[in-house]
Amino acid sequence: MAEATKAKEVKARKVADPLEASIEPATQQMQARAIELDIETVFDRAVTMKPCAIGMQGICCKICAMGPCRLPLPKGGIQGEDTRKGICGATANTIAARNWVRMIAGGAAAHSDHGRGVAETFLAAARKQAPDYSVKDPARLIQIAPYFDVATTVEEDGVTKDRDIDEIALEVAETAIREWGKPELTAKYLKRAPKPLQEKWKKQGVEPRAVDREIVECMHRTLMGVDQDYKNLMKQGARTALADGWCGSMIGTDLQDVMFGSPSPLQAESNLGVMKEDHVNIIVHGHEPLLSEMIIAAAQSQEMIDYAVEKGAKGIQLAGICCTANEMLQRHGVPPAGNFLQQEFAIITGACEAMVVDVQCIMQNLANVAKCFHTKLITTHKIAKMEQDNVIHIEFNEHYASEDARRIVKMAIDNYENRGAEVMIPRHKGTQVAGFGVESIKYHLGGSFRGNWYTLNDNIINGRIRGVAGVVGCNNARTKHNEEHITLIKELLKNDVLVVVTGCSAIAAGVHGLLTPESAAVYCGPGLAEVCETVGIPPVLHVGSCVDNSRILLALTEMVNAGGLGDDISDLPGAGSAPEWMSEKAIAIGQYFVSSGVYTVFGYHLPIEGAPVFKDHLYKDMEEMYGGMWDCEPDPIKHAHLMIAHIDKKRKALGIDKARDRVLMDMADRQALGIE
Numbered sequence: 001m002a003e004a005t006k007a008k009e010v011k012a013r014k015v016a017d018p019l020e021a022s023i024e025p026a027t028q029q030m031q032a033r034a035i036e037l038d039i040e041t042v043f044d045r046a047v048t049m050k051p052c053a054i055g056m057q058g059i060c061c062k063i064c065a066m067g068p069c070r071l072p073l074p075k076g077g078i079q080g081e082d083t084r085k086g087i088c089g090a091t092a093n094t095i096a097a098r099n100w101v102r103m104i105a106g107g108a109a110a111h112s113d114h115g116r117g118v119a120e121t122f123l124a125a126a127r128k129q130a131p132d133y134s135v136k137d138p139a140r141l142i143q144i145a146p147y148f149d150v151a152t153t154v155e156e157d158g159v160t161k162d163r164d165i166d167e168i169a170l171e172v173a174e175t176a177i178r179e180w181g182k183p184e185l186t187a188k189y190l191k192r193a194p195k196p197l198q199e200k201w202k203k204q205g206v207e208p209r210a211v212d213r214e215i216v217e218c219m220h221r222t223l224m225g226v227d228q229d230y231k232n233l234m235k236q237g238a239r240t241a242l243a244d245g246w247c248g249s250m251i252g253t254d255l256q257d258v259m260f261g262s263p264s265p266l267q268a269e270s271n272l273g274v275m276k277e278d279h280v281n282i283i284v285h286g287h288e289p290l291l292s293e294m295i296i297a298a299a300q301s302q303e304m305i306d307y308a309v310e311k312g313a314k315g316i317q318l319a320g321i322c323c324t325a326n327e328m329l330q331r332h333g334v335p336p337a338g339n340f341l342q343q344e345f346a347i348i349t350g351a352c353e354a355m356v357v358d359v360q361c362i363m364q365n366l367a368n369v370a371k372c373f374h375t376k377l378i379t380t381h382k383i384a385k386m387e388q389d390n391v392i393h394i395e396f397n398e399h400y401a402s403e404d405a406r407r408i409v410k411m412a413i414d415n416y417e418n419r420g421a422e423v424m425i426p427r428h429k430g431t432q433v434a435g436f437g438v439e440s441i442k443y444h445l446g447g448s449f450r451g452n453w454y455t456l457n458d459n460i461i462n463g464r465i466r467g468v469a470g471v472v473g474c475n476n477a478r479t480k481h482n483e484e485h486i487t488l489i490k491e492l493l494k495n496d497v498l499v500v501v502t503g504c505s506a507i508a509a510g511v512h513g514l515l516t517p518e519s520a521a522v523y524c525g526p527g528l529a530e531v532c533e534t535v536g537i538p539p540v541l542h543v544g545s546c547v548d549n550s551r552i553l554l555a556l557t558e559m560v561n562a563g564g565l566g567d568d569i570s571d572l573p574g575a576g577s578a579p580e581w582m583s584e585k586a587i588a589i590g591q592y593f594v595s596s597g598v599y600t601v602f603g604y605h606l607p608i609e610g611a612p613v614f615k616d617h618l619y620k621d622m623e624e625m626y627g628g629m630w631d632c633e634p635d636p637i638k639h640a641h642l643m644i645a646h647i648d649k650k651r652k653a654l655g656i657d658k659a660r661d662r663v664l665m666d667m668a669d670r671q672a673l674g675i676e
């Protein structure tokens, strides 16, 4: 890093210190490399541009042309009545709540539009109009069909017979797609939640209807002069977030599993070091596996491998960034090259022949970085283009998917000969075991009761496992890359908390060596280590991408159904976290976890500090309403202990706060707990 410091001194431009930017060595090395080559990165821009203090507090209103109105907190806080108001009279609570609800709408729209794309492709496949897509996991289709009220068997001459899988697929596809725009009734998947939770939603009047309707209503209600009651606004916020988690995202995950296969554990490498100097390197970045599945098939075809060899390479190295990385990893073992803040560095290696992007979390600065190298930056989605003239747009069409993918892979191979001499691929890479879907977790934790979650519950009840935590979400250039994720997760493990991860948090955990069974002995408290070693799982389970947070909702529901830990998700000794969040999608996810009963702690900051009454609504009232509530703590150790304290509170409420000896349960005990 001496080189980095030297480079920092000789450049006039304000740059980020590599050691301050990230805790991760490959990222530090590439930030130093960027400084050396005088290429600006996200870390440099974060150093240069300070965030707006009023916007950070959530009390800037710019929804009409009389503003923007800014309502800073008076020095010394609010004494007596809060008299702050915008030109129209909107209070700080209304402004902060409208901003919050619009963030939920943005996040829910992103996940759910992703889900809609999957549902549309599945419908085209079911109609035999998309020959490159098919049902790869019929068992998964049969599992979800009843939730769409689609029969999987038929009575013929008094005999029950299995229905044709193509017929089931078509009916599921036609029903699923209507979940986005049906004019009446509530989302079909709500019935998957524990009964008491469904009752809470009904009581609060927040059962989501169709996904699109909820998002539209958010935008209507938050318009100037419509809903001006923060509590009523947050009903719509909760309803929309639930439409995301229990409908748009959940259907997206399910249909991806049906079309591409449900994940099961597999081993892979991770980090920028997976790129290979003597290979054609193709990086796929974004979110939708509709694209990446086809790119994988093309890149692994003998024809393309032979073509790469003909062009002087030893082969094709495919890798992912962000949630596309998670999608490719969990089903194929294709390695992630990095998470959100590492995207520019994949190009700065000088060895990236093509970066192929679709939607979400793609920095526009990639185009500027790509100009410094031979890298072809290829956008593929009709809703996500870039204005820079070096960006190539190859629109991906599900009807000709494989053709489009082959064209992209061939373009990357043809670009190999244009690679410059300035190649520097960091050597750092980690090994990981990823791909834990709900079914595979059930299998691995099942012990002698294969196919039942009770072994997990039993180990929570006997105290070996203190509780469970979901750690999810992004990186944020305002916090040190990966530091909060990793410090937090290690603290949870030390305290015997089993962790599940998704999104960029999952990639961070993989890069830092937390996704291996061996890491249990290194990082876990004795109880958790014993369980992980006995069943052979990592103490941190990779459960997928951003839309796959819906898997966590279902895993929690499985735990409730397994018995012994209360009747609802809010009874479980569990908590959620997004320590380095940055995207509106994280707020939508956070809100659907809170509204599903999960205590959810965010790091960095939440844009609500300028409206203390609204903040109390999120932090306190919601616990009464849903059993879950928001919290925020930037310090990762304190953050972990907030979660642990909540877990302990739930253990106490369940009467399992005292360590007990393991009791072998007989059938009568199990029946008493409602386990069949």
Ligand code: MSK
Residues within 6 Å of the ligand: 287, 322, 323, 340, 360, 361, 472, 473, 474, 475, 502, 503, 504, 505, 545, 546, 582, 583, 585, 586
């Ligand atoms: S990619 S939303 S930076 S997790 Fe899903 Fe990562 Fe956050 Fe994007």
